[in-house]
Amino acid sequence: MIPSTFAYAAPETLHDAMSILAANADETKIMAGGQSLIPLLKLRLAGPAVVMDISRLADLRGIEETPSGFRIGALVTHERLINDGAVTRRWSIVEDAGEDLADPLVRNLGTFGGSLAHADPAGDWPAVALATDVVVHVQSLRGAREIPIEDFFTYLFTADLADDEILTHVDLPKPAPGTVTAYVKIAHPASGYAVAAAGVRLTIDAGGTCRAARVALTGVATTPLRAAEAERALEGAVIDDAAVRRAVECAADGIDVMGDTYAPVDYRRHLIGVVTGRAIQRALGRRP
Amino acid sequence: MSSTTAPAQPVTSRQYVGESVPRREDFRFLTGTGKFTEDIKLTGLVYASVVRSTLAHADIVSINTDAARAQPGVVAVFTAADFGDDEVGTIPTDWTLPIMDGIPARYPLARETVKYVGEGVAVVVAETRAQADDAIHFVDVEYVERPAVVDTEGAAREGAPLVHEHYERNTSYLWHLGTGDWEAVAAAADHVIDVRLVNQRVHASSLEARVSLADYQVGTGTLTLYLGTQNVHVVRRNLSIAIGIPENRIRVVTPAVGGAFGSKLCLYPEDVIVSAVSRRLGRPVRWAETRAEHFTGTSGGRDHVEYVSLAADDQGKILALKVTTYANLGAYVSGMGAGIPVVAGMVFPGVYDIAVADVDIHGVFTNTSTTETYRGAGRPEAAYLIERAVDELAAKTGIDRVELRRRNFIQPHQFPYSNATGMTYDSGDYERALDKALDMVGWDALLAEQEAARTQGRIVGLGLSVYTEFCGFGDAFQLQLVGFDRATWEQSVITVTRTGSVIVQVGIDAAGQGHETSIAQIVATELGLDIDDVEVLQGDTDIVHFGTGTFNSRSMSSAGTSAALAARKIMAKATRLAAHLLDADVDDLVYQDGVFTVGPDGGRQLSFEDVAVEAWRGVDLPEGMEPTLKEMAVFDPPAFTSPFGVHVAAVEVDPDTGAITIDRYIAVDDCGNLINPQLVDGQIHGGVAQGIGQALYEGLSWDEDGQPTAASFMQYAVPRAHQLPRLETGHTVTPSPVNPLGVKGVGESGAIGSQPAVVNAVMDAVRRLGVDNLDMPLTPAKVWTALQEAAK
Numbered sequence A: 001m002i003p004s005t006f007a008y009a010a011p012e013t014l015h016d017a018m019s020i021l022a023a024n025a026d027e028t029k030i031m032a033g034g035q036s037l038i039p040l041l042k043l044r045l046a047g048p049a050v051v052m053d054i055s056r057l058a059d060l061r062g063i064e065e066t067p068s069g070f071r072i073g074a075l076v077t078h079e080r081l082i083n084d085g086a087v088t089r090r091w092s093i094v095e096d097a098g099e100d101l102a103d104p105l106v107r108n109l110g111t112f113g114g115s116l117a118h119a120d121p122a123g124d125w126p127a128v129a130l131a132t133d134v135v136v137h138v139q140s141l142r143g144a145r146e147i148p149i150e151d152f153f154t155y156l157f158t159a160d161l162a163d164d165e166i167l168t169h170v171d172l173p174k175p176a177p178g179t180v181t182a183y184v185k186i187a188h189p190a191s192g193y194a195v196a197a198a199g200v201r202l203t204i205d206a207g208g209t210c211r212a213a214r215v216a217l218t219g220v221a222t223t224p225l226r227a228a229e230a231e232r233a234l235e236g237a238v239i240d241d242a243a244v245r246r247a248v249e250c251a252a253d254g255i256d257v258m259g260d261t262y263a264p265v266d267y268r269r270h271l272i273g274v275v276t277g278r279a280i281q282r283a284l285g286r287r288p
Numbered sequence B: 001m002s003s004t005t006a007p008a009q010p011v012t013s014r015q016y017v018g019e020s021v022p023r024r025e026d027f028r029f030l031t032g033t034g035k036f037t038e039d040i041k042l043t044g045l046v047y048a049s050v051v052r053s054t055l056a057h058a059d060i061v062s063i064n065t066d067a068a069r070a071q072p073g074v075v076a077v078f079t080a081a082d083f084g085d086d087e088v089g090t091i092p093t094d095w096t097l098p099i100m101d102g103i104p105a106r107y108p109l110a111r112e113t114v115k116y117v118g119e120g121v122a123v124v125v126a127e128t129r130a131q132a133d134d135a136i137h138f139v140d141v142e143y144v145e146r147p148a149v150v151d152t153e154g155a156a157r158e159g160a161p162l163v164h165e166h167y168e169r170n171t172s173y174l175w176h177l178g179t180g181d182w183e184a185v186a187a188a189a190d191h192v193i194d195v196r197l198v199n200q201r202v203h204a205s206s207l208e209a210r211v212s213l214a215d216y217q218v219g220t221g222t223l224t225l226y227l228g229t230q231n232v233h234v235v236r237r238n239l240s241i242a243i244g245i246p247e248n249r250i251r252v253v254t255p256a257v258g259g260a261f262g263s264k265l266c267l268y269p270e271d272v273i274v275s276a277v278s279r280r281l282g283r284p285v286r287w288a289e290t291r292a293e294h295f296t297g298t299s300g301g302r303d304h305v306e307y308v309s310l311a312a313d314d315q316g317k318i319l320a321l322k323v324t325t326y327a328n329l330g331a332y333v334s335g336m337g338a339g340i341p342v343v344a345g346m347v348f349p350g351v352y353d354i355a356v357a358d359v360d361i362h363g364v365f366t367n368t369s370t371t372e373t374y375r376g377a378g379r380p381e382a383a384y385l386i387e388r389a390v391d392e393l394a395a396k397t398g399i400d401r402v403e404l405r406r407r408n409f410i411q412p413h414q415f416p417y418s419n420a421t422g423m424t425y426d427s428g429d430y431e432r433a434l435d436k437a438l439d440m441v442g443w444d445a446l447l448a449e450q451e452a453a454r455t456q457g458r459i460v461g462l463g464l465s466v467y468t469e470f471c472g473f474g475d476a477f478q479l480q481l482v483g484f485d486r487a488t489w490e491q492s493v494i495t496v497t498r499t500g501s502v503i504v505q506v507g508i509d510a511a512g513q514g515h516e517t518s519i520a521q522i523v524a525t526e527l528g529l530d531i532d533d534v535e536v537l538q539g540d541t542d543i544v545h546f547g548t549g550t551f552n553s554r555s556m557s558s559a560g561t562s563a564a565l566a567a568r569k570i571m572a573k574a575t576r577l578a579a580h581l582l583d584a585d586v587d588d589l590v591y592q593d594g595v596f597t598v599g600p601d602g603g604r605q606l607s608f609e610d611v612a613v614e615a616w617r618g619v620d621l622p623e624g625m626e627p628t629l630k631e632m633a634v635f636d637p638p639a640f641t642s643p644f645g646v647h648v649a650a651v652e653v654d655p656d657t658g659a660i661t662i663d664r665y666i667a668v669d670d671c672g673n674l675i676n677p678q679l680v681d682g683q684i685h686g687g688v689a690q691g692i693g694q695a696l697y698e699g700l701s702w703d704e705d706g707q708p709t710a711a712s713f714m715q716y717a718v719p720r721a722h723q724l725p726r727l728e729t730g731h732t733v734t735p736s737p738v739n740p741l742g743v744k745g746v747g748e749s750g751a752i753g754s755q756p757a758v759v760n761a762v763m764d765a766v767r768r769l770g771v772d773n774l775d776m777p778l779t780p781a782k783v784w785t786a787l788q789e790a791a792k
């Protein structure tokens, strides 16, 4: 199928882009890599009057090391990110997620910022972002905002992002000493998206006690989200088989799990435990 | 063939048959220079987009097209009411079983009622594709909904909502096959097993969806239709009937085709629509299917619910077979759709010598899209049925499944063998193929390995299937008795040009199989010429006036044979002419490397090209010989061919997720003589991929309201490379006795042997854990749930 008619804008500066949005926010769609937007246009699930291509905005590019971590520009492509040694040396979870994220064509075009803004309930970067506590930076002519990732995803394909706001970059912190991470995904055989996936971050002290735990899930509910019960089971516990088992058993607790023909609710609920357990084990395997 | 001369024997240096000659089609397909229907540009082209029913069953109250007509670029909007019966009639089919009470009228655009989601109700024609796609949303159709039925078995029940009210039931036919008294045999048997199997609806999912481009010439009153099809001649015939233009004023062309697999074998509504619209407007009209339309509008395959029982004695000798099948035809009868379930029935006994069979086949209408031929068309359903049942029997009797199969095989000396459901197999040697497959996989060692793995809690299994099928639609008489309304013969015409190059016209239409290469191999071998001197033409009714098309793995056995026979006629005439020109006896000529020589020492010589020139000049010919080297041969196969083979799969089930991994896959297939081993393996690879697709991933279904649950590759899982195992192929060669090339056909075998091998392997893994049945596709959720339940 082909999209219906739209006007195309390709501003050169962030200010121009924000001005275009300010003038006509509800009729304009931002396009970054286009790897989610174009399919929607083709299926005519979206029909904006204006498509604003932001790929020329230099401010949104690049990965920069900062004192506290990394500033990742919204336009950084999947491929660029997962091959950034400085990032992946500290965050194995980024490399893991990249292994199974779409295909080379999509990875070369799709962007990190677009993935977060799109808020796909089965997107991979949202779960990685939740596991790593990134902070999202957005900007409009009205001003700039910082949003902690745990507040960012609000509903199916909906983020805390107004129509006139542009996601400019995210801050990815540096991991605390003793931190290990991993990502494990069970992919749908047709779409390749997560049927269930878990991103895990564990900070474990020398005595083997877990000081901080993040278990982020995607593909299972209306938004990517954290498995609060699993995190509770891990934090403060000495990480042994029993602790992992407890986390697995309660990982789906309190989550309103979605079902579909391919993965009915009970099965998907079970998979939450499976991916949580596997991601924890994979992370633990990385302890020095 | 000329009776006065024996053709000279071509020499070994030109022996292309049996060689893996690189596919000459590769260059164009791999470099993107192949021309498909959408690549054809015609002046004045307009674009059609079809408004489709959103309901599974409803009366059309009104269709308002005013707003659509007012949209930018819209040239015209048509509904069924805009065409008279003489302009757009019903779509003919090619197979109506004699016991059917006719077939329900299917108009290209629905008239009073719609009967499945996706049925066309109006067509919008615009100056651009985008304008047409935009404007269809402005056509307002008012419906009154009716109850719908989508479940294959449920539709056959008393009281189910009727798809066609003028029939009293949804069962279009009940066809009985078999011989002997099942009841009596079963009552006296030591063992009887019963299984219910579902062979789900699957979709061919070609890379190129359907495209139809009609070009009506007002000045001449002729119509050209370009489309991707497996048979231009049947399209020409049926289109002529549907729109009332005589066949000799219709030209049907199939350019490159991006996959067909049986789904592009019949005339479709859109083909008629673009033709009728082009005639109305006097402009070329193109319609190109979207992927969503492809899933809802293009015919799918399979969709059978089968109850199968076997009766056996205490040695495991199978005494009798009973089957009741409910086969979903969809809302209408498509092309050969009605015949497929019967095809399945004819080969239900498979490779086993079973004396008694009692088979009832119910062809059932539902409010779903139509079913049709899909790679294997009936034989995959049959192989799946009998091979799953035989494994059940092995489980019940405790007899080893390999041994059980050996005890029941039809033996080589029994061929030609007529089975209990009325099919004759030409030849076979199942033990040989079985031994080869077991040897390739290392069956005993693998069994031991798996036994060890089980002690560590792993869920592993090994499965096999032994199948036979039938190809090369032969025996015209028998087929016409069951209502088959296509020809069985194939024709080839060979023309030798003045410069000695060779043109072969064949009545088949390839969709990626490589027929231009394999037919050229046959003809070059027969004529002793360089393969580059042979050009193969197909797919255009103005170039090839008659043909029967590509289906039922018939292209080599029928077109290959007719091409060989035409080449032999050419050779006979060329030899006679050469003898005349060299003033020698035909018997004294030697033909080698394209050169005729008198006597063994090679005194006087004439090249094939010299002879071609003389045939063309026509001034020095033997008494009574006509100028030119041009011959036609028609081959009408006297009987079907019966490819067979053995597939083995080794699988592992993830106990945590139910996901299945295929660790080994072995396919030993016997397609008779191999024209091109590489192309043969390619066919096996593709067929196995589609069979594994059906076993593990694919399935089209409809919810209770008749809405399809998959309309894109986001939901419908066709296996990609990383979802398939490495395929290990092997062959045995048992030539077919029913054609001079000894070929059987190989286009579908892979899709026939594979589903039962894979599912039997999974059942082998989980049966011992208490799971007694699983239906395809074996999705992880299904397998995991079954394991959970069995553990309770």
Ligand SMILES: Cc1cc2nc3c(=O)[nH]c(=O)nc-3n(C[C@H](O)[C@H](O)[C@H](O)COP(=O)(O)OP(=O)(O)OC[C@H]3O[C@@H](n4cnc5c(N)ncnc54)[C@H](O)[C@@H]3O)c2cc1C
Pocket (backbone or CB within 6 Å): A029, A030, A031, A032, A033, A034, A035, A036, A037, A038, A039, A054, A074, A100, A101, A102, A103, A106, A109, A110, A111, A112, A113, A114, A115, A117, A118, A120, A122, A123, A124, A125, A161, A165, A166, A167, A168, A191, A192, A193, A194
């Ligand atoms: C075949 C295929 C397979 C895929 N498989 C996966 C997969 O396995 N896992 C996965 O996570 N994803 C997958 N994707 C999605 C892919 O990762 C997308 O690239 C990503 O989701 C969106 O990034 P984008 O840059 O392409 O965004 P776009 O498509 O350009 O935009 C998506 C949405 O975000 C908005 N947007 C984009 N950038 C900004 C910004 N800077 N500020 C504000 N709003 C913005 C747009 O307006 C739009 O609404 C797949 C896509 C395809 C086509």
